[in-house]
Amino acid sequence: MIETERLTRRYGQLTAVDALSIRAEPGQVLGLLGPNGAGKSTAMRMIAGFLAPSSGTARVCGHDVQRAPLAARRALGYLPEGAPSYGEMTVREFLVFIARMRKLTAEMGRRRFDEVVGWLQLEDVLDTGIDTLSKGLRRRVGLAQAILHDPPVLMLDEPTDGLDPNQKHTVRQLIDAMARERTILISTHLLEEVHALCNRVVIVARGRLLADATPAELEARSRYHGAVSFSAPGSGVSQEMLGRLPQVASIEVDPLDGRITVFPKPGARILEPVEQLLREQGLEVSEIQLERGRLDEVFRQITTAQDAAGASA
């Protein structure tokens, strides 16, 4: 479990993390989402014990990171931003070093080493210098380091940053597989990642917590939530007629591809009425889609509202 209570970090005048209170439970993948420079990494560094909080507290599995730093760090596997590792070492040497630092017994060390190397498909590069590895492989080495001691709490700072789609998929599968009995906190600015991985999201900007919800709840805040969109090429779908439906609030046509989006009035369900209308009019519709809501739009809305407030203050 990870808990922070009004966790704050100041650098001179700048407040990088501002009274951030979050909580991640076992079995949960909590996504820390925010624009670059929002304070995600700073918050993680405090939880990892690398930086001391200016005020507030953080606890890992109940261990206060300031008062019981070693117990907290023992419970935590941490992948810092950019997955730093000692470039002059080989993958094997590096993981052996981590195993020693984590005081794994010889037997446990060997078992975990084999498991982790297998999961992350590092067998072929075990005796290669880390400096010569590709970015994706280096990221995997960083992950291996973080999970080597089988920690109950895992904290990954932008785990898929800079990976190609296949590597991202592998890493996400791995995180998914580990999520069951662990607490996982990941930071990201990729919205697709939130969908793929997280069962809860905390949105942070300018160091402040702006939203704490499930991805579905966030999507529901989107004006696209419940909207119906379709393409009807070559047919003059009457916007007027759609607009006359009692449940419809507004209609937008994409100027590029002519795709029509129909927005519902609050709480109204419009898929069926729209479909029925199209059928009655005998209009050809190539496909029709019920929108879940767009996270990127909600994200922009939440984080830029904060910017505007900050600018006027």
Next chain:
Amino acid sequence: MSPVSAVMRRELRSFFVTPMAYVFLVIFLVLAGILTFYTGDFYERGQADLQPFFVVHPWLYLILVPAITMRMWAEEAKGGTLELLLSLPLTLWQAMLGKFLAAWLFIGLALALTFPIWLTVNYLGAPDNGVIFASYLGSWLMAGSFVAIGACLSALTRSQVVAFVLTATVCVLLILAGQPQVLDFFSGALPRKLINALAYLSMLRHFEAIARGVLDLRDLAYFVLSTAGWLVAGVLLLELKRVR
């Protein structure tokens, strides 16, 4: 295995994966030889001892210890591995001690490899080997002080060059502090007590007796205490960086 020895072993290994360690050893041995035989009048003195050899050690350490210690923290801070290291379950003390021991053992290895000089003097005459052993020990202790200075100042910056220059500067000041020229320079401006304190801080003053083979407890205490002091300062500096 304790975190201290894990860090120490990692550091030692990292010395030897690059050619730097070998270059260092060769330069150390060549310089030690040249300075001893050419500027130290090793033969002309006609005495079977290693005093001319030990007298040059502070000057050798002045150049070579900063080269070893400059990367100690600066490189980790710059490469981001500091974040990795300090989020592992170890205290700042353990990290500092591991790194210090690695560099100090490495200097010890360099020192041990000067054994041909010892063989030479034994071949040429009958030196007092007890004295030579004591001087070696004293020299290694002094090297510890230099390494501790470098360890502390490397924690101050992300730049290895800055760490090198700072360490070399502090070391040269400490070597020269007790020289008559320096003391004369300050004698007009400072009270007598401060001058004495300044003279006491001098590395050379404490090492001169050791180079002659006299192990005075006060000289040993000076090196041990200054080593400990600089390491404490280094740990405080790291802690300060965490909080600031």
